Amino acid sequence: MQKTQTPIKKFVIVGGGTAGWLAGATLGNIFKHCDVEVELIESEDVNIIGVGEATIPPLIDTLESLGIDLKDFISETQASFKWGIKFEDWYKKGHSYFHPFGELGQRIDGHEFYQCWLTLKANGDNTPLMAYSPEAVLSQHNRFFVPHQAMNTPLAGARFALHLDAVLAGRYLRNFAQKIGVKRTVGHIELVDKTVDGCISSVTLTSGQTIAGDFFIDCSGFNSLLIGKALNTNYLDWSEYLPCNRAVAVQTTLTEDIAPYTVSKAQGAGWSWHIPLQHRMGHGYVYSDKYISDEQATATLMNNVSGKVLTPPRIIPFKTGLREQVWNKNCLALGLAQGFLEPLESTAIHLVSKSLALFVRMFPTKQHNAVLQAEFNRQIHQDYAEIRDFLVLHYCTSQRSDSPFWRDWQHRAIPQTLEQRLTFFAQQGGLLQEVEALFQATSWYAVLDGMGVRPKGYNPTLDALDIDALRKSLMMGRTALEQCVLKQPSHAQFLHKYCPAKNL
Structure with missing residues (x-):
């Protein structure tokens, strides 16, 4: 085995924000004791989109892997906690359900919990599925807990994420990255230079400064300066499956307790989000301009918010999909550029x-490696397709027919991969699962149950169980969970005691 040849000595990241500085922090952390240089170029003329202020649990793992103090991060980004998402009016108006992050119940005699629940339901037990979810019960009572004190309790498997201020998060990661050696250059890119074989060799700023590198990371947002404009990488349009193509966003003051969950509310031409931080609320309406105008969408959003408006409503156009190659030549696209x-x-x-x-697992050298690049692109496309199918699930199972948008969803074609999942689930409540899939069984069960999708039956091996004993077991677990939750502090109390927001 030969030693790796011609290693990459300089990374150039184009674009800041959360994506750019997360890339800078990750690479800077890996190479903080090496002679590999990481330089990030960001323009002060470009506004950060900063719309997505809700996250999912893997972010916690990412922050901890970087050595970032979670308590400090929460305080500096004025974050709050998130147990999951409450979906309102999706199945039909007036109906709501909860999508939690953690596990549902526990296996019983080797049987999956969901199958046990289905068996009881078939035998007349109408206890809601979410009565067995720690996150759902904690959210219902607006509670949080000290994680290390939850060991050996019904809350031990609960997983949480954060609601955060995207601008503050980008600033925090920037400061962290700079402290470990990442160089920041402020400027606007005017020209991208390429080699004879089409790779990127350098970028030139409006100031005339030229910055060369061995590998480039495109975090330039929807502008996609490198992967799109310089390398002409094709964009795969998925709007046939997800037709929403615009969003309007606004921020308001808090008017009620800080809920430990995101609210997603179905609207006439899409859906609105409502995200509580420690210092304000974030709101938005994702919609399709085929069914509603920007002015109508803005009016709908403003009618669904309370509190003093802190920012003017901002329209954000987008196109669902991704680059045909998110790693092309010596360029990797991240975030909105991807x-x-x-x-x-x-x-x-x-x-x-x-x-x-x-990318770190498949880390390249200066030489082009078609095998690594092809497998990377395949896996990222698979990740996107999995998430796409899960998003479509929320729409295609709706029973709403009160607007053209929702009536069209009753006839819209869905991806074949999702069709296969639903067909398989319909038999006995089973799921087709990939090993590294983001959305595991709990997520699919939560949305399917919340949207009224029931299988024809359950796995017949559960008929061998004693139904009375099974019913007693689930009742005891449910009671223990409820009692444990009621002992926990409120979400606001926990935030105030352990990680209050700074600079309020």
């Missing part, structure tokens, strides 16, 4: 960190 899936399940930051983790 692709876009509407923030219904808060996956944007996760896709950045997942891409970075996979």
Whole structure:
């Protein structure tokens, strides 16, 4: 085995924000004791989109892997906690359900908990599925807990994420990255230079400064200066499956207790989000301009918020999909430059960190490696397709027919991969699962149950169980969970005691 040849000595990241500085922090942390240089170029003329302020649990793992103090991060980004998402009016108006992060119940005699629940339901037990979810019960009572004190309790498997201020998060990661040696250059890119074989060799700023590198990371947002404009990488449009193509966002003051969950409310031409931070609320309406105008969408959003408006409503156009190659030649695209899936399940930051983790696993040299690049692109496309299918699930199972948008969903074609999942689930409540899939069984069960999708039956091996004993077991677990939750502090109390926001 030969020693790796011609290693990369300089990375150039184009674009700041959460994606750019997460890339800078990740690479800077890996090479902080090496002679590899990481330089990030950001323009002060470009506004950070900063819409997706809700995250999912893998972000916690990412922050801890970087050595970032979670308590400090929460305080500096004025973050709050998130147990999951409450979906309102999706199945039909007036109906709501909860999508939690952690596990549902525990296996019983080797049987999956969901199958046990189905068996009891078939025998007349109408206890809601979410009565067995720690996150759902904690959210219902607006509680949080000290994680290390929850060991050996019904809360031990609960998983949480954060609601955060995207601008403050980007600033925090920037400071962290600079402290470990990442160089920051402020400027606007005017020209991208390429080698004879089409790789990027350098970028030139409007100031005339030229910055060369061995490998470039495109975090330039929807502008996609490198992967799109310089390398002409094709964009795969998925709007046939997810037709929403615009969002309007606004921020307001808090008017009620800080809920430990995101609210997603179905609207006439899409859906709105409502995200509580410690210092304000973030709101938005994701919609399709085929069914509603920007002015109508803005009016709908403003009618669904309370509190003093802190920012003027901002319209953000987008196109669902991703680059045909998110790693092309010596350029990797991250964030909005890589692709876009509407923030219904808060996956944007996760896709950045997942891409970075996979890139590190397949780390290149200066030489082009078609095998590594092809496998990287295949896996990222698979991740996007999995999330796409999960998002479509929320729409295609709706029973709403009160607007053209929702009536069209009753006839819209869905991806074949999702069709296969639903067909398989319909038999006995089973799931087709990939090993590294983001959305595991709990997520699929939560949305399917919340949207009224029931299988024809359950696994017949559960008929061998004693139904009375099974019923007693689940009742005891449910009671223990409820009692444990009621002993926990409120979400606001926990934030105030352990990680109050700074600079309020």
